[in-house]
Every structure is written in C-alpha cells, then in structure tokens.
Amino acid sequence: ALAAGPYAPPTAARELTAVSADGARLHVEVHGPEGAPAVVLAHGWTCSTAFWAAQLRDLAVDHRVIAYDQRGHGRSPANPACTTDALADDLEAVLAATLAPGEKAVLAGHSMGGMTIIAAADRPGLQEHAAAVLLCSTGASRLVAESTVVPIRAGRLRTALTRRVLGSRAPLGPVTPLAQRILKYATMGARTAPQAVEACARIVHACPRRVRHAWSQVLDALDLDHGVRRLRV
Numbered sequence: 001a002l003a004a005g006p007y008a009p010p011t012a013a014r015e016l017t018a019v020s021a022d023g024a025r026l027h028v029e030v031h032g033p034e035g036a037p038a039v040v041l042a043h044g045w046t047c048s049t050a051f052w053a054a055q056l057r058d059l060a061v062d063h064r065v066i067a068y069d070q071r072g073h074g075r076s077p078a079n080p081a082c083t084t085d086a087l088a089d090d091l092e093a094v095l096a097a098t099l100a101p102g103e104k105a106v107l108a109g110h111s112m113g114g115m116t117i118i119a120a121a122d123r124p125g126l127q128e129h130a131a132a133v134l135l136c137s138t139g140a141s142r143l144v145a146e147s148t149v150v151p152i153r154a155g156r157l158r159t160a161l162t163r164r165v166l167g168s169r170a171p172l173g174p175v176t177p178l179a180q181r182i183l184k185y186a187t188m189g190a191r192t193a194p195q196a197v198e199a200c201a202r203i204v205h206a207c208p209r210r211v212r213h214a215w216s217q218v219l220d221a222l223d224l225d226h227g228v229r230r231l232r233v
Contacts, residue, residue, distance in 0.1 A: 007199035009050040010057050018068065018097035021089040027075035028068040028094055032060030037106075038099060040129075041067040042091060044111025044137075045215050046207040048074030051110070051200065066098045066105070070112065072211035082214045084119040084224060091116050092125035104131035107233075112215065114138025118227035130233045140224040149186050167216045172205045179205070 012029035019025055029049055039059055043051045049067040059065045069076035071090055079086070091107075099105060107130050109117040114135035120126040139146075145154075150161045172179065175198065183204060184197045 005195060006057065007053050007195055009053045010060070013060075016097060018090075018093040020071070020086070020093040022079070022081055022086065024071045024079040024081070024086070024090065025077055026068050026071065026090055026094060028066065028098060029056075030098060031056045031065040031067070032063050034064060036062060036064040038064045038066060038103065040091075040095065040098075040105050040107045041065065042107070042109040042113030042116045043067070043070060043073070044109075044113050045219060046073070046204045046212050047110075047200075048203055048206070050074070050203050053199070066094065068094045070116070072214070073207060078208065078211055078214075082218055084115065084218065084222070087112070087116040088120035088123055088126075091120045092123050095125045095129045099129050101128075103129060105129055106132045106134065108134040108136065109138060110136040111138055112219070115140070115219075115222065115224060118224045118231060121227040121230040121232075126233075133231065133233050139222070140228050141222055143219050143222055163220060166220060167213060169209060169213050171209055175201045175205050 010031060012031050013034075014030050016028045016030070017025050018028050027049070041052045041055065043049065048069050052067050056065055056067060068090075071086065072078035072082070095105070107117055107126070109115070115138055117126070117133050117135060118138070118140055144162050144166060145159050147162045150158050150165065152158050152161075180197050180201045183201050184192060188197060188200070
C-alpha cells in the first residue's frame with residue numbers, strides 16, 4: 001500500500017468487528033468525531049476500505065465516517081456465502097453495530113458496494129438508518145452483456161470474452177506499469193491521476209484470487225432490478 005500522500009489510508013479513530021447473520025465477521029473502521037453526522041461507505045469488488053482513503057480523510061473533518069471491508073476483502077475473512085443477500089445482511093450488520101437505534105446516515109456504495117445498497121433496499125436496517133444513498137459506478141443487472149471493456153461490437157463474442165475476463169482465475173501478479181494501464185483503461189477515466197491509478201492497482205492486486213473469482217460469478221448473474229424499484233430513500 002502507499003505509505004504517504006492523499007491515497008494513503010488514514011488511521012481510524014476506532015475499529016470494530018460486525019457479525020453478519022451467517023456469522024461472517026466484518027472489519028469496520030470509524031473515522032472522524034463521535035456524534036458528528038454519519039456517512040457509511042461500501043466499497044466495490046476486489047477493493048477494501050483503503051479505496052476510500054481520500055474520502056475518509058476529507059469527510060472525517062466534520063463527519064463520522066464508517067467504512068467496512070466486504071466479506072473476503074481487506075481484513076474481513078472470506079466466507080463461502082457469496083450472494084447479494086449476504087451483502088445485504090452484512091450492510092445491516094454494520095449499520096446495527098455502528099449507529100444508534102433510529103440514527104440516520106448517508107450511505108454511499110461504489111460498484112459492488114452500490115449493489116449492496118440496492119440488495120438491501122427493502123431491509124428494515126436500511127429503512128431505519130438511510131437518510132440518503134449515493135450509488136457510484138454501479139449496476140443492477142446485465143453487467144456482462146452491457147460492458148464495453150472489450151472494445152468490439154456488442155454481441156455474443158463480446159459477451160463471451162467479457163465473461164472470460166471477469167471470471168478469470170489468473171493471478172494478477174505485481175503492480176507493473178502495464179498492469180496499471182490495463183486497470184485504468186478498464187475502470188477509470190482518461191484524466192485519472194497516476195497516483196490514484198497506482199493506489200487502486202495495489203488494492204485490487206491484494207484481493208485474493210479465490211475471492212475475486214467467487215464474487216465475479218455473483219456479478220455475472222446479477223439481477224437486482226427489483227431492488228432498484230424498492231429503493232425509496
């Protein structure tokens with residue numbers, strides 16, 4: 001991980017473990033002053049709380065910022081249950097562990113983190129605690145069919161190639177300049193700062209292969225359109 005600079009993860013004010021419905025243990029960090037307005041951050045596939053380093057640093061000036069590692073990511077141990085229902089259970093567990101009864105928070109999810117919020121749309125925990133939600137670079141269905149990462153015309157070939165890339169079990173290897181260029185092309189804008197690309201690459205490459213593959217299968221079969229319709233925040 002980067003040791004310094006805007007993308008170096010800040011030190012949490014406190015850390016705790018939330019326990020999900022199936023016993024999965026989730027690493028949770030709380031940044032910023034106690035009693036301040038709450039923000040909850042859910043990261044995406046192959047990432048960790050470190051993904052939010054810049055946001056944690058800025059928001060924690062005057063907010064209580066809660067970030068957690070999705071199961072199998074970062075410091076949260078892997079669990080055999082890899083489903084959108086499990087993601088929703090995990091979010092509810094984090095909300096219950098960090099917020100007072102009835103306390104409201106802004107929930108922000110990036111990529112699979114956005115899908116987590118959508119999956120929890122009709123959960124009592126989300127309805128109790130969500131003041132607003134922010135869904136960033138996410139989707140609800142047809143991720144493989146509609147992906148434009150493989151630069152060919154839409155159709156069966158592109159879908160098949162995208163599925164192969166998404167579900168690859170190959171090791172990502174060291175964070176080389178080529179690896180950074182590939183990640184930037186696939187997931188970032190053309191003007192993304194090199195330091196941000198490197199930081200994100202280090203996070204993604206740290207994700208265990210088995211975890212990456214297991215969750216890729218969930219993304220491939222994703223169908224959360226019903227959750228979008230039920231999201232009333």
